[in-house]
Amino acid sequence: MIEIDHLTKAFGSIKAVDDVSFKVAKGEVLGFLGPNGAGKSTTMKMITGFLPPSGGTATVAGFDVQRKPIEVKKRVGYLPEGVPLWPDMTPRAFFEFIARVRGFAGEEAARHIDAAVKKTQLADVLDQPIETLSKGFKRRVGLAQALLHDPEVLILDEPTDGLDPNQKHEVRELIRDMAGEKAIVISTHILEEVEAVCSRAIIIAHGKIVADDTPAALAARSDRHNGVTLATDAAATVRPALEALPDVAAVVDAPGGALFARARDGKSIISQVSAALREIDAEIDQISVERGRLDEVFRQITNTPSSHA
Amino acid sequence: MHNVITIFRREMSSYFATPVAYVFIVIYLVLTGLLTFHIGNILDRNQADLTAFFTFHPWLYLFLIPALSMRLWAEERRTGTIELSMTLPISQGQAVVGKFLAAWCFTGIALALTFPVWLTINYLGEPDNGAILAGYVGSWLLAGSFLAIGSFISALTKNQVIAFVVAAAICFVLVAMGSTIFLDFLNEWFGSGVVEFFRSLSVVIHFTEISKGVVDIRDIVYFGSLIVLFLFLNVIAIDRLKAS
Structure with missing residues (x-):
């Protein structure tokens, strides 16, 4: 579903992403791990068509993001780093806007909005301006926005950052529930999250992939394994x-x-x-x-x- | 087109969700009123036209329009919502045009709300309402041109203050190029050819022509080209700078 081929991004002389290649199939949940500044977000920004790569290609559902950006964007749900949202909008107005952009109208739009709101448990705050919401609610608004059109591919940049333990648990449940019919990429610092939801983990450091394995196999590399x-x-x-x-x-x-x-x-x-x-x-x-x-x-x-x- | 309308509606509702719309409209109406009645002395001229009303529009728009346009892209870049916009299935052109049209229609609403001036002059005399309509069209085109410039400048920076100051400066140059002081100066040093060139580039000259009631296709083309040119530059600026 997602194919990354020798993807590179240079900012001046610094290579933020350096010759990264991997594939994510439908049904996989890929955990994207790495220290801050390793290139996780930059890679995600290139897959979603926000940043143009300096080299290599990113392909989603057979469409090259450079050549067919709109086709890619139609198929991807994206939660950007830091969850940027329009502060003066209410979640309801925001979701109605997203539904229209995603090509839904009337009954169909209402159905998609309802489903996304239910999944992210936002019903109580639908009419409060987004700027008045807590960090946890904002993150869930961003998540609902990404899920709204039930996309084939989900790219979630730190989906549980700033959530309390209960909310974290709910978001992980949500990701697990959707895992079957989508290709999902999440980036995270929280390693227990990778073990909880990911079928595969890629560790990236200094822009390069340094490990690509199942979470269990990665854990087995520990010198404490079987101790x-x-x-x-x-x-x-x-x-x-x-x-x-x-x-x-x-x-x-x-x-x-x-x-x-x-x-x-x-x-x-x-x-x-x-x-x-x-x-x-x-x-x-x-x-x-x-x-x-x-x-x-x-x-x-x-x-x-x-x-x- | 569907996406342009979607962006347009989101932008329009955001004007009215915040005090921006009301503050802008009130200040605009108060200033036009003051300029028209106190400085333009529209009532003492004993002429049934709106010349005293329209004369001040370029100078008014000079700082009011950049105040409106400064947030268009600078704010999206600063808050990062541009990443959200640009990863939705909307092209950059659609986003630029949608935002511009919303701002332009908004200035249209503000302009339409000056109708009491028109009512007053119709009550007092028998003006040429065709010329007045042309004046309104010209004023709206002028506002559109300044907005397109402001929108482009706003895409170049994350800082709204910079966006405002630079856009106001460019608008000032476009207005001042048609001023008598500047044109006399040019005439003294460079002769009439150069004067004609600068005259033809100044918004004031074209605006004055239209507001006399003479809607010349060249004046329409002038404002149309300004708008198209700066919106085109706007799209390029977004494409180049969205992530920096």
Whole structure:
């Protein structure tokens, strides 16, 4: 549905986006991750036809955004970074405007507006000027605007930024519900969001793609992957027993007086660990296997290697 | 066309959703009234026409129109809503024309609200109402030309104050080129050929011709070209600068 081919954007001598290529199919939710200034928003602005690329192409539903911008814009719902909205309009007037621009009139327009308002739970504030709304409501107005024409492609730049935990949860539910019949790209800083809604994650740093994988596979790149955390009073006897195991790389102190056994090369060590514990008959209060932390992998990949402890 | 109308309606309702419309109309009417009756002394001239009314329009529009046009694009660029507009399935030309037409119709409304002046002169005498209608058409074309210039300037900056000052300066030059002081100066130094050239570029000369009741196609073409030229530049400016 979306095809990005060697897309590049240079601002003067700085390459904000540097030779980025990827595809997003229908049914996929792509999480776009990266530090601030990595090029996430710039890439989105090029896909939606706001910024012209310096090189490469962006294609949506078979239409090149440079050659057929209107065809692309008809098929895309876009929530821009920072949710720019006309402050003096009410959400109702704003949605009526968007519906007309999207080519709906009368009954059909009302139906689309109702559906978008229901999905984003905006019914109570429809007649208040947008400038008087809270940050969370503004974001939902922007989201409703993007959903209004039920587009094939959704590009959402930080859709949950500024929302409270309940609202975040609702927006994620909404994205998951729509995932089946659309191609969705979301950018975010929140890594748990990627694990919650994305079927795939791309990490971008300094304008280049540095990782493209499922969230689970990315988490597995963590050096904590398959490690075992255990809480015990008998740390003195448990520690040497674990250190003796062939697939345990190291045993370190974890918060709360617990121990953490790091797996060698991410191998599964839980059966070895439990066998060893049975052998020394140690009293264990709690034991858990780590899946790996996405935020750690994120730091690992986007930082220079030297800064990774 | 559908998109132009959609933009037009959004813009028009935004004038009346904020105090902009009411403040503009009130100031415009008060100023035209003052200029016409106190400085133009329309009642003491003992002539049943609106010359004293129309004479001041170029000078009035000089700063009132840039005040209206300064926000057209500068505000969208500053608040970022231009990103929303330009990622909707609307072409840049449609957006520029829609915004311009809304502003132009708005000035038309303000102009139409000066009808008491027309009623007064009809009550007192028997004016040539055809000439008066021509004067209104000329005034509206003049407002349109200044708006097109202002809209273009507004697209070049995020700062509304800059948009206002620069647009007012350009309008001033276009008005001043037809002033007697300037033309006499030119005549002294460069001769009548140069004078004719500048005269033909000045809005005042063309406006005065129309408001005498002589609707010459050349005057219409002059204002039409000004509007088309600056709206065209406006589209290019949006295309180049929208994201910077």
